Amino acid sequence: MTTEVHGLLGFYQSPGGAVAARLVRDRLAALWPLLPGHAVLGIGHAAPYLGLWQREAARCIALTPAQGTLAPWPPDARNASLMAEEESLPFADSSFDRVLLVHGLEAADHARRMLREVWRVLRDDGRVIVVVPNRLGIWAQLERTPFGHGQPYSAGQLSRLLARHLFRERQREAALFLPPLGLRFLSPIANPCEAFGRVVLPRLAGVVMVEAEKDLLSAMPAGASAQRRRVVMPAWQSAASATETHSSPTNAKLTLPPRGE
Numbered sequence: 001m002t003t004e005v006h007g008l009l010g011f012y013q014s015p016g017g018a019v020a021a022r023l024v025r026d027r028l029a030a031l032w033p034l035l036p037g038h039a040v041l042g043i044g045h046a047a048p049y050l051g052l053w054q055r056e057a058a059r060c061i062a063l064t065p066a067q068g069t070l071a072p073w074p075p076d077a078r079n080a081s082l083m084a085e086e087e088s089l090p091f092a093d094s095s096f097d098r099v100l101l102v103h104g105l106e107a108a109d110h111a112r113r114m115l116r117e118v119w120r121v122l123r124d125d126g127r128v129i130v131v132v133p134n135r136l137g138i139w140a141q142l143e144r145t146p147f148g149h150g151q152p153y154s155a156g157q158l159s160r161l162l163a164r165h166l167f168r169e170r171q172r173e174a175a176l177f178l179p180p181l182g183l184r185f186l187s188p189i190a191n192p193c194e195a196f197g198r199v200v201l202p203r204l205a206g207v208v209m210v211e212a213e214k215d216l217l218s219a220m221p222a223g224a225s226a227q228r229r230r231v232v233m234p235a236w237q238s239a240a241s242a243t244e245t246h247s248s249p250t251n252a253k254l255t256l257p258p259r260g261e
Contacts, residue, residue: 007146008045011145011146012045012048015183015184015187016180016182016183016184017183019178019184019186019187020145020176020180020183020206021048021049022190023175023176023178023190023194024049024102024131024175024207025048025052026175026191026194027174027175027209028052028100028131028209030173031171031209031211032052032053032098032127032129032211034053034056035053035056035098036056036057037056037057037058038053038056038057038097039058039059039095039096039098040053040059040060040061040097040099041060041061041063041091041095041098041099041100041121042062042063042099042100042101042102043065043086043099043100043101043104043118044102044103044104044105044107045064045103045104045146046062046100046101046102046104049102050062053098059080061081061082062080062082063081063083063084064081064082064083064084065084065085065086065104065107065108066083066084066085066086086110086113086114086117087109087113087114087117089117089120092121093120093121094121094122094123094124094126096121096122097123097125097126097127098127098128099118099121099122099126099127099129100128100129100131101118101130102130105130105132105153106133106149106150106152106153107149111161115161115162115165115167119165119166119167119214123214124214125213125214126213127170127212127213127214128167128211128212128213129209129211130210130212131207131208131209132152132153132158132207132208133147133148133152133206133207134152134155134174134203134204134205134206134207135152135153135154135157136154136204137204137205137206137207138179138180138204138206139176139207140152142180144180145180147176147180147206147207153208154203154208155174155203155208155210158208158210159172159210162210166214166215166216167213168212168213168214168215169210169211169212170211170213171210171211172208172209173208173209173211174197174198174202174205174207174208174209175194175205175206175207175209176205176206176207177196177197177198177205178190178193178206
């Protein structure tokens, strides 16, 4: 991770962190209300949110990048938490129906490689939700919360990044319109403020969320470049072509290679 996010566990165990987690969970639940029988993977620091689906899901796995702090998992839950490299996920292809990426993309050493791995482990009809700090919001400007670390994104930037990595956007959400100050005392008015912010000031949310699906129709992964195919003629054919050209110079055509070759 390019930026170590300090205080993740302490933040979510604090009263203010609990309020923030509840507001983010409400929007995640609106995107994915029920996931019965699904395999769900959380990458980054997703444990505070995976509880939304752990009862009906076939399995929920919380994966923390190797440089992060492993999130504890409830001892009575039918799930698992582990640490692994974000660029080489320890799962087979097409292993998960859903992936939740939170406190992950903005702090990744190689965001592009992480997204390629997410695409790989998702099933053909799989979907991902990416939660990132909003670069236009106040939460990204203050380091007192985990959302004030790493690379923030606007909703448009995040959507374009996902599109370049073979994901098709389905819908967007936003959360944390309250300022990251005095969350404990603002809790009673949190829900009305969130509803007001989504209608009146959607671009100023603390975090943006984009749900996208695996796009199997895209022809080429991001970063790959089409290579020109060179046709090598056999020696006898090259010699024959040269003879024909010299024998009729008036009909000879000079073919230049494409620019750059």
